[in-house]
Amino acid sequence: MGDPKGFLTTPREDWPRRRVEERVRDWNEVYVPGALLPIISKQANRCMDCGIPFCHNACPLGNLIPEWNDLVSREDWRAASERLHATNNFPEFTGRLCPAPCETGCVLAINQPAVTIKNVEVSIADRAWEEGFVPPRPPERLSGKTVAVIGSGPTGLAAAQQLTRAGHTVAVYEKDDRLGGLMRYGIPEFKMEKHHLERRLEQMRAEGTKFRTSTAIGRDVDAAGLRARYDAVVIATGATAWRELDVPGRELAGIHQAMEYLPLANRVCEGDLETSPLSAAGKHVVIVGGGDTGADCLGTAIREGAASVTQLDIYPQAGGERDEEREPWPTYPTRVYRVSAAHEEARDLRTAPYADADARMFAASTLRFTGDADGHVRELHLVGVDDRRRPVPGSERVIPADLVLLALGFSGPDRTDGLVDQLGLRLDPRGTIARDRDFATNVPGVFAAGDAARGQSLIVWAIAEGRAVAAAVDRYLTGGTRLPAPIGPDDRPMAV
Ligand SMILES: Cc1cc2nc3c(=O)[nH]c(=O)nc-3n(C[C@H](O)[C@H](O)[C@H](O)COP(=O)(O)OP(=O)(O)OC[C@H]3O[C@@H](n4cnc5c(N)ncnc54)[C@H](O)[C@@H]3O)c2cc1C
């Protein structure tokens, strides 16, 4: 460490966000451009060389955090980039989007604010691109083996990049018209501007990965025929079968799934549409679901100019600190009251006259919707619930709702394309694609990774899955591998 007492002398400082009034008028990332670089070396120097870096274990990629903290504190950006890219194909994605379980596992976090690991990561990644430290790395020699990767989310992209660099000829098939999976049409621009994605895709093309968009395997191309044409197939199709809300009035117009709404807003940012056909402009919006997808809907509805936005969460409001009994350090606490950028916007702009300060209404369960004579939703009826989700008598309320967005999570892979049935893939009891310890499905030469097999997860896990499945495929094709496998198929986040 440059200064071994850095953690005693330097307080934690985060990447400042732009003013709320300014940022809700555009779709750009919420952070102040360029504001991180001047502070980041001192922040990296807060890493206290603790000896047993729990942060490293808490990161599914096994990112070498203390090593790159040290290099950044010494301003050796090239070496930091090499160490970072040794374990992470896409640190500019995780540096922006990861919930950073590494930081809740940081030893400093036991009694002080953690090191700003995620900010250090994104600084290294952005600096690496600016300085040209990440040129394409095409393989020196081709293996003569071919691999089809189905799905271009973070799992498919990481697998494809690893396998291409190992010398295999890789084609990625994507049913959408653009590449990136949920990073393209789910995650809003204000969380990650899509030029970061484009830049990586250009790098991958230059390395030799081939991409075929607008091609749904199972619908446009027979899955069994595809298997016969390639030496191996990786299924990385995600888990986008959404959960429904089965209450009276669900059939009314104006009630949509989050993943019907968010892609249209993303298409406006891509320049495909002038305005979204589901735009929240002028409407009273209610988001059903208290998770991150709901928060993405919140930030989007605010930018579209909603008249009001309320987010319903069936869980009671969590406390501001981790519950040391149930979720002790160094685990990632799931039940903590977190204020995302979108919640900050809702709070400052007072978008939710019917809810708490930052648009959230806790311990609230939807009873039914009622509509107008044209069959369009106009009201949402709700009831307060206790911590066992039992209705609290007398707590019924009615709030205006012209646009309702359902953000209730995902149950497993979307099976409408026919891919699973055409290949005869076995599913596990959760409805995700079953695989063995080598990421292999029951069909020889067919592997499964990412949300499609793990269930709904995070980008950091998706990249780790992509890297691990690539190692398994390489071993299957060549009898051995030097590719790293950061996780096994059954690994899960650290828990008590
Ligand atoms: C709205 C939203 C916001 C999120 N925000 C975050 C966040 O901020 N941070 C975070 O860490 N995680 C976030 N997540 C979760 C994260 O995006 C996923 O865990 C991750 O994208 C999973 O990666 P994947 O590659 O396995 O699947 P996906 O990203 O879902 O990609 C699968 C791809 O396969 C394609 N496909 C499916 N079937 C076929 C077929 N038959 N033929 C061809 N292509 C096919 C799909 O079109 C898609 O492009 C968010 C999720 C959602 C829904």
Ligand code: SF4
């Ligand atoms: S990928 Fe996530 S967990 Fe890993 S170092 Fe980056 S922010 Fe931390």
